[in-house]
Amino acid sequence: ITPFLSVQDLHVSFQTEDGIVKAVDGLSFDVEKGTTLGIVGESGSGKSVTNLAILGLHDPERTDIGGQVRLEGQELLGADRTTMERLRGNRIAMIFQDPLTALSPFHTVGRQIGEVYRKHKGASKREARERAIEMLERVGIPNAKVRVDEYPHMFSGGMRQRVMIAMALVCDPDLLIADEPTTALDVTVQAQILDLLKDLQQQTGTAIILITHDLGVVAQTAHNVLVMYAGRAVERGTMREVLGSPRHPYTWGLLSSVPRLGTSVDVPLRPVRGTPPSLINPPPGCPFHPRCDYPELAGPELCRTQRPEISPDAGHGDACYLTLRQKTDLRTVAHAAQ
Numbered sequence: 001i002t003p004f005l006s007v008q009d010l011h012v013s014f015q016t017e018d019g020i021v022k023a024v025d026g027l028s029f030d031v032e033k034g035t036t037l038g039i040v041g042e043s044g045s046g047k048s049v050t051n052l053a054i055l056g057l058h059d060p061e062r063t064d065i066g067g068q069v070r071l072e073g074q075e076l077l078g079a080d081r082t083t084m085e086r087l088r089g090n091r092i093a094m095i096f097q098d099p100l101t102a103l104s105p106f107h108t109v110g111r112q113i114g115e116v117y118r119k120h121k122g123a124s125k126r127e128a129r130e131r132a133i134e135m136l137e138r139v140g141i142p143n144a145k146v147r148v149d150e151y152p153h154m155f156s157g158g159m160r161q162r163v164m165i166a167m168a169l170v171c172d173p174d175l176l177i178a179d180e181p182t183t184a185l186d187v188t189v190q191a192q193i194l195d196l197l198k199d200l201q202q203q204t205g206t207a208i209i210l211i212t213h214d215l216g217v218v219a220q221t222a223h224n225v226l227v228m229y230a231g232r233a234v235e236r237g238t239m240r241e242v243l244g245s246p247r248h249p250y251t252w253g254l255l256s257s258v259p260r261l262g263t264s265v266d267v268p269l270r271p272v273r274g275t276p277p278s279l280i281n282p283p284p285g286c287p288f289h290p291r292c293d294y295p296e297l298a299g300p301e302l303c304r305t306q307r308p309e310i311s312p313d314a315g316h317g318d319a320c321y322l323t324l325r326q327k328t329d330l331r332t333v334a335h336a337a338q
């Protein structure tokens, strides 16, 4: 059967003054309806670029894109602007970290939510206003009939993010892309927004791609996880597989200061030692090798010269030369040391 969203061998590169940046370098994943895929990585790992490419929001003059992005079999890469605009309103929606940059300060929230609905569904002004109120209620904004006529600055950060979600979901999209949707919010509000997304997903069956640097957010929301490093997937699996029995040394690094599965303590991500690699001149071999503690064990020649590939089969997979036995043993030692 055709996956709902299928991304195959996606490549995205763009020209900068310093050279060509390979932001995404051969990425594949599927997302099914009613499920959330968490895409995790440090900034500069290619996770946001991936989603701009899916949305057709990259700058076509300067960006080179290859591969396939299919929504229920329909190819999105190379689709014309009109098609993408229609898709972005009707079937694919997005929310970003900072609602203030996405909402206009000059119009009431009701007008902004309503405009999207009118544009894509051809609704009348009155219908659009009623829909806006209904959406504000659905995202848990109290007193929606009054607040519909207020401006974005009159809302708190968390309420503003709810407004963004209302706007994103007003046309019942099949796919929601959320890029760091809760990063700017405090922990309590963050948990409320993630719960809201989960509830709405259960009601509507929307597929969600959640981009985050925070494995705690993934633990709370995602069904499946993709860990990205230097524009590639280094580990992929269900949330329980990746967070419960992580296999890639980079994932261990990300997890080392994150709460154990099932707890809800918020601990900030401790950066893995060293810095993310240049995407203009990425290191040869395993892109993680300059920061990895285990090349001696896996085979230093191999790690430094040949790029490990993630297995193309479905299921838990990772791109590292260590044996599964070594991964299991090392992980146990690493946990015991904490």
Ligand code: SF4
Binding pocket: 248, 249, 250, 286, 287, 288, 289, 292, 293, 294, 295, 298, 303, 308, 319, 320, 321, 322
């Ligand atoms: Fe480390 Fe080698 Fe595995 Fe890369 S392939 S993560 S360098 S052990």
Ligand code: MG
Binding pocket: 043, 047, 048, 179
């Ligand atoms: Mg980003």
